[in-house]
Amino acid sequence: xxxxxxxxxxxxxxxxxxxxxxxxxxxxxxxxxxGYRRALLVILGLQVAILxxxxxxxxxxxxxxxxxxxxxGLVKSVGAGYLVWLGVQKWRAPPAPVGQMAQxxxxxxxxxxxxxxxxxxxxxxxxxxxxxxxxxxxxxxQLPQYLTIAATLCLTDVLVMxxxxxxxxxxxxxxxxxxxxxxxxxxxxxxxxxxxxxLAFASRVTR
Numbered sequence: 308x309x310x311x312x313x314x315x316x317x318x319x320x321x322x323x324x325x326x327x328x329x330x331x332x333x334x335x336x337x338x339x340x341x342g343y344r345r346a347l348l349v350i351l352g353l354q355v356a357i358l359x360x361x362x363x364x365x366x367x368x369x370x371x372x373x374x375x376x377x378x379x380g381l382v383k384s385v386g387a388g389y390l391v392w393l394g395v396q397k398w399r400a401p402p403a404p405v406g407q408m409a410q411x412x413x414x415x416x417x418x419x420x421x422x423x424x425x426x427x428x429x430x431x432x433x434x435x436x437x438x439x440x441x442x443x444x445x446x447x448x449q450l451p452q453y454l455t456i457a458a459t460l461c462l463t464d465v466l467v468m469x470x471x472x473x474x475x476x477x478x479x480x481x482x483x484x485x486x487x488x489x490x491x492x493x494x495x496x497x498x499x500x501x502x503x504x505x506l507a508f509a510s511r512v513t514r
Contacts, residue, residue, distance in 0.1 A: 308442065308443075308444060308447070308451075308452045308455055308456075312442055312444075313442075313455065313459070315442065316442045316456060316459060317459055317463065319438060319442075320459055320460050320463040320464070321463055321467070323434075323438075323460075323463075323464075324463050324464045324466075324467035324468070325467055328428075328502070329390060329424045329425070329428060329499075329502045330353050330421075330424060330425055330464070330468060331467075331468065331471050332495065332498045332499060332502060333349055333353075333393070333420060333421060333424050333499075334346055334349060334350055334353070334468040334469075334471045334472045334475070335471045335472060335474075335475035335495070336397060336475070336495040336498075336499075337349045337417060337420075337472065338471065338472030338473065338474075338475035338476040338479065339475035339476060339478060339479035339491055339495070340400075340479060340488075340491065340492070340495075341412060341417075342476050342479075343469070343472050343473050343476040345412065345414070345417060346417075346468075346469075346472035346475075346476065347469070347472075348414050348417035348418045348421070349417050349418070349420055349421035349472075350421060350464075350465055350468045350469060350472065351418055351421065352417070352418040352419060352420060352421025352422035352423075352424075352425070353421040353422070353424065353425050353464065353468060354461045354464060354465060355418075355421075355422055356421070356422050356423075356424070356425030356426040356431075357425060357435075357457075357460055357461055357464060358457055358461065359426060360425070360426075360431060360432050360435045360436075361435065361439065361453060361456065361457045361460070363432060363436075364432070364435055364436045364439055364440075365449070365453050383429050383507065384507070385427045387503040387504070387507035388503070389423055389424070389427055389503070390424070390499050390500070390502045390503030391499070391500050391503035391504070393420065393424075393499045393503075394495075394496045394497065394498070394499030394500035394501075394502075394503060395496065395500070396496075397492050397493075397495045397496035397499055398492060398493050398496030398497070398500075399492075399496075400492045400496075435460075439453075439456055442456065443456075479491065
């Protein structure tokens with residue numbers, strides 16, 4: 308992979324990361340309700356899912372998902388259902404202050420939430436599957452190129468998701484009365500349900 312090709316991929320990775328989606332919603336939600344340090348666990352889960360997507364693409368399973376209506380529909384249904392479930396949990400969450408809530412939420416649960424949000428999004432697999440091969444030189448060694456792409460995509464996503472989470476955490480620090488906290492919970496709950504609904508009605512892109 309030449310430097311010029313890498314710059315092109317970096318720009319594409321930035322555009323992907325800044326585009327609002329379920330990953331941005333869960334990063335902001337966790338940052339606002341639990342603080343940035345706890346949101347890092349969610350962001351870590353998001354990155355493990357991205358690495359899984361790239362591995363899936365590298366071994367050719369992504370093409371199977373893109374070409375199979377059944378496989379796409381199954382993953383889509385699981386992903387949409389999980390987002391809606393998260394939304395209901397956020398909506399019903401008690402209006403507890405940030406410090407009080409953070410001590411009761413397990414780190415592995417936050418990591419798993421981030422992992423599942425990205426992992427159960429078939430559109431992400433197909434999108435990455437359509438993007439990544441455009442930057443792979445088939446005449447060169449594949450592994451170094453995929454490692455470069457994985458590192459670039461994850462680092463970019465970590466920086467952008469961290470910016471979302473930090474901004475949300477600072478905003479959340481100013482809104483600690485029960486009424487404002489309840490509105491926060493319901494806002495993010497509604498966003499998760501909307502994201503789940505959009506995913507449920509998403510169609511498979513075919514060529």
